[in-house]
Amino acid sequence: MQETLIKNVRPLAGSAVDILVQDERIAAVGPSLTSSAPDAQVIDGDGHLVLPGFADAHTHIDKCTVGLGWYSRRSGRSWAEMIKDGQDYRERPDFDHHVQSSRQARASIAAGTTHLRTFVDIDPSARLKGLEGVLKTREDLAGALTINIVAFAQSGLLVTPGVEKLLEEALQNGADSVGGMDPAYYDRDPVKHLDVIFGLAEKYDKDVDIHFHEVGTLGAFTCELIIERVKTLGWHDRTVISHPNFLGDIEPAYADRLIEELAENRISITSNGPGGSHPNPPVKRLHQAGVACGMGNDGVGDTWNPFNRPDVLNRAYLVAFRNRLSGDDELEIALDLATYGGARVMRAESYGLEVGCYADLVLLPGETHVQTIIERPTERLVLKRGRIVARDGECLV
Ligand SMILES: [Zn+2]
Structure with a gap:
């Protein structure tokens, strides 16, 4: 022994x-x-x-540019342009999904992360290359880092032909969860988008993580559709809304009602403590309501922005700062998100x-x-x- x-x-x-x-x-x-x-x-x-050990409950290790020289990001890009820039970057001959995901995963371990949930882009450009690279990293680091993989429709599900089929292949080949993105804002049809995502989750017995950038009442409406599907399928404890920033951007009474429903239906959330003009989900209120809350570093050194570091304590600082969690009792909440909360989101064992x-x-x-x-x-x-x-x-x- x-x-x-x-x-x-x-x-x-x-x-x-x-x-x-x-x-x-x-x-x-x-x-x-x-x-x-x-x-x-x-x-x-x-x-x-x-x-x-720290829990990075939302990151993108398939997109890491660290080790390949400084990536110059153009300012003022549209959403679609940022997605395209990421796709183009990963077509570089020196970009290897296994090597890059490994670099970020090792930096995460060095900073104290023992559990990590990564989204992996599944689209006609990457196809399953990102998944295959991250699966190798998971195998290399088995015993050092628990990696949970979300097959993710970064380029949209309905607006990009072929993604549904590729997601299905990803779920058959090692992904743990299925990830949607902006069902209304980007994909223009939240009912159909969520029906496909939850349909795949049910068919392959996988968890769901919906990556949100939708704000205001649009985000709230999509959230209601997610709650409906969780109730219908019984996907309690198995559904995450990443970046529910809309909760900081709607009438407080409406936000309170949605938070109560998230708690009742055991739907988890993650936040990255968004910067700039993005609204911010009220993590203290969510935590106190009993919603499982985690935090994530999001893309570390990806083509989107240069700010994120692989250290979950650094993320806890940002989330605390953005939410003005300054009392010890409040910092305790931020530390919970960085540890127990994130582990709950990922359904980490023991x-x-x-x-x-x-x-x-x-x-x-x-x-x-x-x-x-x-x-x-x-x-x-x-x-x-x-x-x-x-x-x-x-x-x-
Ligand atoms: Zn993300």
């Missing part, structure tokens, strides 16, 4: 304890633990905080710091856990299932 004994750590800033890991899972938490295994790995936690959970852990210095969002220390020790996978910003796998 493989054992790891972590001495002197403070779970979520609680009292100092030891953590004993046996066969990938936390076997005991308490003072003065010992290991009986002669070859046990012993880690001196030095009084550091220990948090569950996640947490309790006995029986997988030992997916981040050790980092700090007086209290919420402080880490503000200071984002680079000194981090990352364990996946009890094995050290990164130290101080360096991925070791």
Whole structure:
């Protein structure tokens, strides 16, 4: 039996304890633990905080440009132009979906991410190349990072012929979830779009993640259509709305009603703490209503924008900043989104710091856990299932 004994750590800033890991899972938490295994790995936690591994619940590792030189983005592009730029970039002879997704995934591990949900573009240009590359990355890093894959209609589902068929192939070939995009705004027919997406989910027994940029009452209307389908199919706990920014852009009473319905129907959300003039979903209100909320770094160094980094603590800072979550109790909510909330969104198995959970852990210095969002220390020790996978910003796998 493989054992790891972590001495002197403070779970979520609680009292100092030891953590004993046996066969990938936390076997005991308490003072003065010992290991009986002669070859046990012993880690001196030095009084550091220990948090569950970070959950990046929404990113796009198939689009990462890091390592290929600076990508110059033209300002003022339309949505369609940005989609086309991404497609053209990935046609470069030096762009390899496996290599690029691997670069981002390793940077995520280095920063403490143990669970990641990535969208992967499925369209007539990429076809299944992105999926195949990300599947290889998932295989390479199995045991270091849990990767959940959403087959994603980035170029639209109805407006781009052939995507439905390709999505179906992606679901038959390793994707975990099916992802729609802007059913009304981009695809112009939200009823048909959602019927196709939920139809594929039902046919292949997959989860759903709808990527939103729709704002105002248009987004709210599409949200109502999603709620209808979740009720009809019973897709509770299996449906995510990514970037429900419209909730910050409609009458507060209407937003409250939709939030209650999301909670009742166990529909999850993710946010990236949108910048600029984008409206912002009220994550504190959503969290308090009981909606499973995660956060995501979105595309890291992609062709869309240069801002996103692979560090979930950095994202927690941005989400806290955008939502003015400044009290410790509020920063606690931001940290929940970065850990337990994101894990709930991804339906991660045996996640947490309790006995029986997988030992997916981040050790980092700090007086209290919420402080880490503000200071984002680079000194981090990352364990996946009890094995050290990164130290101080360096991925070791
Ligand atoms: Zn996204």
